[in-house]
Amino acid sequence: xxxxxxxxxxxxxxxxxxxxxxxxxxxxxxxxxxxxxxxxxxxxxxxxxxxxxxxxxxxxxxxxxxxxxxxxxxxxxxxxxxxxxxxxxxxxxxxxxxxxxxxxxxxxxxxxxxxxxxxxxxxxxxxxxxxxxxxxxxxxxxxxxxxxxxxxxxxxxxxxxxxxxxxxxxxxxxxxxxxxxxxxxxxxxxxxxxxxxxxxxxxxxxxxxxxxxxxxxxxxxxxxxxxxxxxxxxxxxxxxxxxxxxxxxxxxxxxxxxxxxxxxxxxxxxxxxxxxxxxxxxxxxxxxxxxxxxxxxxxxxxxxxxxxxxxxxxxxxxxxxxxxxxxxxxxxxxxxxxxxxxx
Amino acid sequence: xxxxxxxxxxxxxxxxxxxxxxxxxxxxxxxxxxxxxxxxxxxxxxxxxxxxxxxxxxxxxxxxxxxxxxxxxxxxxxxxxxxxxxxxxxxxxxxxxxxxxxxxxxxxxxxxxxxxxxxxxxxxxxxxxxxxxxxxxxxxxxxxxxxxxxxxxxxxxxxxxxxxxxxxxxxxxxxxxxxxxxxxxxxxxxxxxxxxxxxxxxxxxxxxxxxxxxxxxxxxxxxxxxxxxxxxxxxxxxxxxxxxxxxxxxxxxxxxxxxxxxxxxxxxxxxxxxxxxxxxxxxxxxxxxxxxxxxxxxxxxxxxxxxxxxxxxxxxxxxxxxxxxxxxxxxxxxxxxxxxxxxx
Numbered sequence: 001x002x003x004x005x006x007x008x009x010x011x012x013x014x015x016x017x018x019x020x021x022x023x024x025x026x027x028x029x030x031x032x033x034x035x036x037x038x039x040x041x042x043x044x045x046x047x048x049x050x051x052x053x054x055x056x057x058x059x060x061x062x063x064x065x066x067x068x069x070x071x072x073x074x075x076x077x078x079x080x081x082x083x084x085x086x087x088x089x090x091x092x093x094x095x096x097x098x099x100x101x102x103x104x105x106x107x108x109x110x111x112x113x114x115x116x117x118x119x120x121x122x123x124x125x126x127x128x129x130x131x132x133x134x135x136x137x138x139x140x141x142x143x144x145x146x147x148x149x150x151x152x153x154x155x156x157x158x159x160x161x162x163x164x165x166x167x168x169x170x171x172x173x174x175x176x177x178x179x180x181x182x183x184x185x186x187x188x189x190x191x192x193x194x195x196x197x198x199x200x201x202x203x204x205x206x207x208x209x210x211x212x213x214x215x216x217x218x219x220x221x222x223x224x225x226x227x228x229x230x231x232x233x234x235x236x237x238x239x240x241x242x243x244x245x246x247x248x249x250x251x252x253x254x255x256x257x258x259x260x261x262x263x264x265x266x267x268x269x270x271x272x273x274x275x276x277x278x279x280x281x282x283x284x285x286x287x288x289x290x291x292x293x294x295x296x297x298x299x300x301x302x303x304x305x306x307x308x309x310x311x312x313x314x315x316x317x318x319x320x321x322x323x324x325x326x327x328x329x330x331x332x333x334x335x336x337x338x339x340x341x342x343x
Numbered sequence: 344x345x346x347x348x349x350x351x352x353x354x355x356x357x358x359x360x361x362x363x364x365x366x367x368x369x370x371x372x373x374x375x376x377x378x379x380x381x382x383x384x385x386x387x388x389x390x391x392x393x394x395x396x397x398x399x400x401x402x403x404x405x406x407x408x409x410x411x412x413x414x415x416x417x418x419x420x421x422x423x424x425x426x427x428x429x430x431x432x433x434x435x436x437x438x439x440x441x442x443x444x445x446x447x448x449x450x451x452x453x454x455x456x457x458x459x460x461x462x463x464x465x466x467x468x469x470x471x472x473x474x475x476x477x478x479x480x481x482x483x484x485x486x487x488x489x490x491x492x493x494x495x496x497x498x499x500x501x502x503x504x505x506x507x508x509x510x511x512x513x514x515x516x517x518x519x520x521x522x523x524x525x526x527x528x529x530x531x532x533x534x535x536x537x538x539x540x541x542x543x544x545x546x547x548x549x550x551x552x553x554x555x556x557x558x559x560x561x562x563x564x565x566x567x568x569x570x571x572x573x574x575x576x577x578x579x580x581x582x583x584x585x586x587x588x589x590x591x592x593x594x595x596x597x598x599x600x601x602x603x604x605x606x607x608x609x610x611x612x613x614x615x616x617x618x619x620x621x622x623x624x625x626x627x628x629x630x631x632x633x634x635x636x637x638x639x640x641x642x643x644x645x646x647x648x649x650x651x652x653x654x655x656x657x658x659x660x661x662x663x664x665x666x667x668x669x670x671x672x673x674x675x676x677x678x679x680x681x682x683x684x685x686x687x
Binding site: 047055075076077079100104106107141142144146147316318319320321322 | 372373374375424425433434435436437438439451452453454483484486487488489514515516517518521522523
């Protein structure tokens with residue numbers, strides 16, 4: 001049984017530089033701050049991001065440092081926020097747009113799907129959209145529906161986006177810096193449930209975590225748990241429970257959903273022979289289905305059991321008292337693992 | 344205009360929201376909670392003029408209008424608790440309250456009430472001539488594309504629609520002025536719509552202005568827009584100041600509580616969660632003290648209407664007692680099968 005990652009830490013090697021214990025929210029803020037210092041084309045826009053500092057405090061202090069020309073309070077108008085970002089991005093800026101909750105993005109879907117995602121393709125690369133859309137997503141903080149949803153699958157079925165979901169402060173900063181420097185539109189989903197749940201050593205300076213590379217958050221030999229964002233910690237919790245039963249789970253933190261690091265997934269599944277995919281979004285048509293399909297396509301003969309999914313249910317995100325039932329829990333993951341082991 | 348009736352409706356709306364706040368503070372309701380405190384004069388002045396068949400589309404601050412419309416209170420509270428026998432079977436929550444009987448719909452999505460109300464209006468013009476639709480919206484929402492699309496449609500199709508735009512000065516935590524071009528009344532007029540401003544703290548003024556617009560809509564003379572200014576007494580949502588404080592306890596805390604905060608923060612012993620819970624309780628107590636009238640809250644429409652009832656003191660006392668009893672009974676009914684809440 002591996003002891004690595006026992007405390008829920010990712011296996012990234014923190015370089016020997018000055019570090020600070022930070023939350024995900026702070027790491028996100030610092031990533032933007034450092035990129036704005038480095039590159040004057042980087043600007044931030046969204047609802048309440050300026051004077052207020054963001055409803056989750058992710059843009060705290062930016063307007064004081066960079067002024068209202070670069071940290072722009074917008075009207076409550078998501079379609080305009082994203083549409084303007086497309087225009088800004090195509091003409092020399094690197095906008096970081098904040099959508100206050102992922103469930104507020106729907107008015108902007110037209111701008112995202114019809115414009116941002118297609119700019120590069122329809123101009124044969126003459127124009128691109130170097131923009132980041134930051135969206136706090138997911139459940140765990142109790143408000144209804146739009147404030148708790150997790151609809152990454154919509155964007156993964158739309159070619160033209162990169163989709164990034166950090167699970168910890170170190171990755172949050174490094175991935176966001178990579179996203180800002182990327183020349184294409186990146187949807188950056190922030191797991192609001194763990195915005196402040198824990199702190200981790202984060203280098204004080206800028207660094208990148210490459211897009212498209214998963215991390216093995218815990219090494220194991222018996223089963224592969226595949227997750228992203230807030231569900232990574234739930235998987236790590238579940239693997240501690242499983243370890244007490246002498247079941248040694250490997251946890252793969254995808255970090256980027258598109259492009260997908262298939263190699264890391266497949267090599268882990270080839271090693272363990274069993275896989276469980278965990279996500280908050282509804283089960284049907286969720287990204288777990290795609291991962292399961294790819295495992296079957298590429299590692300069918302190494303599989304000891306069909307891939308299982310632990311996901312949200314096919315219902316609207318429920319009110320607070322049912323949230324625990326809806327969200328994948330440690331126990332549901334443990335049960336799914338027991339099922340693939342018993343196959 | 345029946346002033347005692349308007350007074351009663353305003354008081355019911357306020358008392359209901361205070362009861363919700365209490366349930367929230369005691370942990371019976373969790374998550375974000377937006378109160379409509381401060382909007383009572385607008386709700387009473389407009390909604391008391393609606394009747395059978397009239398549609399009503401509302402925002403995330405929907406309670407005052409629903410209370411005035413006569414939606415039963417206990418099921419509304421049960422809905423906030425997520426109970427199976429809540430108004431929406433425990434599936435909607437406070438931002439998504441619906442009543443088929445009252446043709447009332449609510450959305451947590453800013454701006455969404457306008458197109459819905461336009462749909463109600465079009466349906467009414469075909470199915471129930473004389474019946475109208477009213478959209479409540481906020482000033483911040485008038486910058487959403489769907490809001491502007493609705494202004495155009497309503498005029499182009501001469502819909503029996505009245506848009507009540509509540510201007511409390513804020514678009515969530517950003518001042519509306521800083522993100523709104525021009526005047527909203529002139530904007531609506533630019534679409535060819537009748538539009539005017541009213542003091543939303545003054546229930547009599549709201550009633551008169553709304554009466555004209557509602558009459559126009561009923562007679563098939565088309566849509567209108569009423570901008571009602573009023574205060575937002577409890578922040579964007581309950582606990583809003585607390586979040587700021589968690590990040591900048593000293594600076595923000597001083598703004599909110601001054602010395603009270605320092606006494607809480609410096610008290611040794613309890614864990615952070617307990618202390619935060621303590622602060623929440625204190626906020627609630629202070630907020631109540633402000634509202635109870637012992638300390639004047641500038642611009643509070645309840646205080647204004649209370650004074651206008653000076654001539655009817657006996658009646659006012661009777662209404663006060665009846666409303667208090669009504670809300671108390673609704674809370675008791677809503678909590679009948681619920682155990683103790685968890686503080687904080």
